[in-house]
Amino acid sequence: MPVVKHRPDHLPDESVRSGLSQLGIRAAELHYAAVGFGDHHWHVAAEDGTRWFATVADLENKHHCGDGPAAALAGLRAAMTTAVRLRAAGLEFVVAPFGEPVVKLGDRYALSVFPVVDGTSGDFGQTMTPDDVVLLQELLARLHTTEVEAPPCALDLPALKTDGAWSDGPYAEQARRLVNEHEGAIRARFEEFERLAEGVRRSAVVVTHGEPHPGNLIRTPAGFHLVDWDTVGLAVPERDLSVLTGDPAELTRYRELTGHEPSADALRLYRLRWQLYDLVEFVDWFRKPHTDDPDTVLAWTWFRKTLTALQVEPHDA
Structure with a gap:
């Protein structure tokens, strides 16, 4: 997935201010936040004293x-409209956008604005305590048993494109060589994915978040709040549960609350899908023209970690 640590040169603060004004927010201060993956973020202090978190998506x-x-x-x-519906349905942990869910900023960008949640944010890859894992199972049980209109989630993966010319970017040749070295494992994991997907496509679906990892959780005195709903959609529960574990035996609390028996194959499928989807995006990144900036350095690190993870055989996962 795209990594974002520095702001784009062609997205000035004035564009963000203009989008905020369409929502009735007059910004007194804007501060770029170099956090997260995929989107650009600003901390906003409004003239009326309210605080907001602005997210701009690169379309x-x-x-x-x-x-x-x-x-x-x-x-x-x-x-984003689904997130609003979930919040309106009584899920207080859903951090949904304020006002118009998405405001277009020119042809390339789109703005969503969220109320600031006072709490402690987690980090992607952070290990959760057993108690926190139980709390997240309870949160997901509430989400998965709430019925609102939501878009379907595509299960199929985009094609991995490795043939043809690669760019002359600083990481292109190294990336091409690593893909070739891991060709056997990559092919095996794609074939495994297709085998597992056949069974999952016939299963019942619920509203899922998509990426309920610690980096998308904010701890507050009232419990966890869940952010980043751009991946929300209808899928089997294991789409979310796979972020917690690949072992159905560790999902006791979720099973008690929902009556659903998590599938080991579906958990494996979605853990594998995350890795393969990231691989496709990283390869696309390094095939195209790129520079040696902080985002690319971080992408290179995660690209190598993804290739290492794909070497793991199913029985070892």
């Missing part, structure tokens, strides 16, 4: 919402 790199800026904009609007 040219929002492939899970749609291919191309127009489709990605439509997909993003469907996702």
Whole structure:
């Protein structure tokens, strides 16, 4: 997935201010926040004293919402509208956008604005305590048993494109060589994914978040709040549960609350899908023209970690 640590040169604060004003927010201060993956973020202090968290999506790199800026904009609007519906349905832990869920900023970018949640944010890859794992199972049980209109989640993966010319970017040749070295493991994991997907496509679906990892959780005195709803959609429960574990035996609390018996194959499928989807995006990154900036350095680190993870055989996962 695209990594974002520095702001784009062609997205000035004035564009963000203009979008905020369409929502009735007059910004007194804007501070770019170099956090997260995929989107750009600002801390906003309004003239009336309220605080907001502004997220700007790059529609040219929002492939899970749609291919191309127009489709990605439509997909993003469907996702953010679903978050609003979930919040209205009584799920207080859903951090949904304020006002119009998505405001277009030119042809490439789109803005969503969220109320600031006072609490402690987690980090992607952070290990959760057993108690926190139980709390997250309870949160997901509430989400999965809430019925609102939501977009379907595509299960199929985009094609991994490795043939043809690669760019002359600083990481292109190294990336091409690593893909070739791991060709056997990559092919085996794609074939495994297709085998597992056949069974899952016939299963019942619920509303899922998509990425309920610690980096998308905010701890508050009232419990966890869940952010980043651009991946929300209808899928089997294991889409979310796979973030917690690949072992159904560790999902006792979820099973008690929902009556659903998590599938080991579905858990494996979604853990594998995450790795393969990241691989496709990282390869696409290094095949195209790129520079040696902080985002690319971080992408290179995660690209190598993803290739290492794909070497693991199913019985070892």
